[in-house]
Ligand SMILES: Nc1ncnc2c1ncn2[C@@H]1O[C@H](COP(=O)(O)OP(=O)(O)OC[C@H]2O[C@@H]([n+]3cccc(C(=O)O)c3)[C@H](O)[C@@H]2O)[C@@H](O)[C@H]1O
Ligand SMILES: Nc1ncnc2c1ncn2[C@@H]1O[C@H](COP(=O)(O)OP(=O)(O)OP(=O)(O)O)[C@@H](O)[C@H]1O
């Protein structure tokens with residue numbers, strides 16, 4: 001299996017690079033302020049640690065946004081992160097807002113995916129409400145693995161101003177978080193989008209992150225063919241590599257600016 005582990009010196013270089021990225025992105029936008037959603041998951045936790053280093057704790061505003069299906073443990077962890085980093089934070093309950101949306105369009109009520117995505121988009125609206133008011137940027141938390149397969153809600157958690165950890169595969173997010181001193185229980189927690197009860201990323205995608213990362217690094221980011229990738233990654237079939245490749249192709253629209261027609265000749 002391809003080894004995506006980063007050495008201590010590489011981790012330190014990434015840390016400095018990402019901290020500088022946040023500082024530069026904020027400076028280019030003429031602000032020192034940023035907001036981000038804290039879910040208790042590792043992507044937002046790492047992004048918050050880096051942002052505090054970049055901007056200072058007084059300049060980061062955490063939004064903890066529990067909904068009907070949020071696990072209590074995750075919300076407690078999200079608040080722990082804000083308190084540990086000593087950043088100001090608010091807790092916004094999204095349920096009443098999502099319920100209003102479903103009052104308006106009850107046809108979608110039993111559609112798990114549509115409702116789950118509406119939860120992610122409701123959080124985006126709140127992020128921008130605060131960011132507009134405070135003159136702040138919205139920090140995204142997307143990593144390279146989920147970006148490459150489109151495992152995020154378009155204009156939900158994808159609606160942000162930048163993705164500081166967007167060039168790290170999921171397993172490298174965990175490594176960098178551990179390097180920064182994030183506690184093991186957060187680093188090793190099962191990733192979940194938290195859009196419906198019991199959801200986990202790996203179960204929904206049908207692949208574990210280490211395997212996904214390896215296929216992405218070798219075949220989508222790298223030059224290896226489907227068959228060469230299947231030979232390199234333990235226990236992976238060509239069919240599985242093709243499936244990841246299809247997820248990548250089908251989600252191309254999420255990584256692009258929405259298209260308009262060319263001008264008439
Ligand atoms: N070819 C195309 N060109 C242009 N637009 C296209 C399109 N195909 C679909 N669309 C549009 O995109 C929409 C579908 O995209 P979207 O609304 O995002 O919905 P969709 O991709 O179906 O669902 C979001 C996925 O991301 C996962 N997720 C969400 C949030 C967080 C996380 C996490 O990692 O924590 C994961 C979630 O569990 C689910 O699997 C369609 O309704 C349509 O409007
Ligand atoms: N309950 C929530 N409160 C605040 N923000 C949330 C909540 N749920 C999701 N988010 C935001 O949506 C982002 C995307 O969720 P995602 O699950 O991909 O990342 P994560 O929860 O940080 O890490 P993991 O993938 O390991 O669960 C989060 O990083 C966070 O910014």
Ligand SMILES: [Mg+2]
Nearest residue numbers: 039041192193
């Ligand atoms: Mg999560």
